[in-house]
Amino acid sequence: MIYFCTLLALLCLNYEVILADSETLKALWNLEEMAICRLHYNALVYNNYGCWCGVGGSGEPVDGIDRCCMHHDECYDMAVNKKLCRNVPFEYIRDYSWQCVNGEPVCKENMNECQAALCKCDKTVVDCWGQFPKPAIKSSCEKRRKNKTFKGIKSVSTL
Known part of the structure; x- marks a missing residue:
């Protein structure tokens, strides 16, 4: 019986990982596509920029660009704290619906509260980035980044 329960648990975990991987592509793709819609360039420009852009953040x-990323992290955290979304890591794998209208991302209305909150967070960070010129170089953080977003995971490399 213990063997069966262990096997069942492993199968469930593997299914969750496979499902999460496919959802991650969709969810992260939304932010990427929003950046292309609004800014006309790839959001990876901001990956590992400053103390807040990418996974984790502190200090x-x-x-201003880094402040946009800090507010984005806080926006995602607020969606979890208000119980609109169920868990912090899942905010990055949650898909939502939006469209690009005349160079502006527009969140669709047929979504649950979590999807709507995350779409708004992503739109807000892209609009914030749009207030600044595209960075030619990545500003670096003086202090080591803290990975507060993935509290349950022991080590996650900074993107």
């Missing part, structure tokens, strides 16, 4: 933002 004082190095500039």
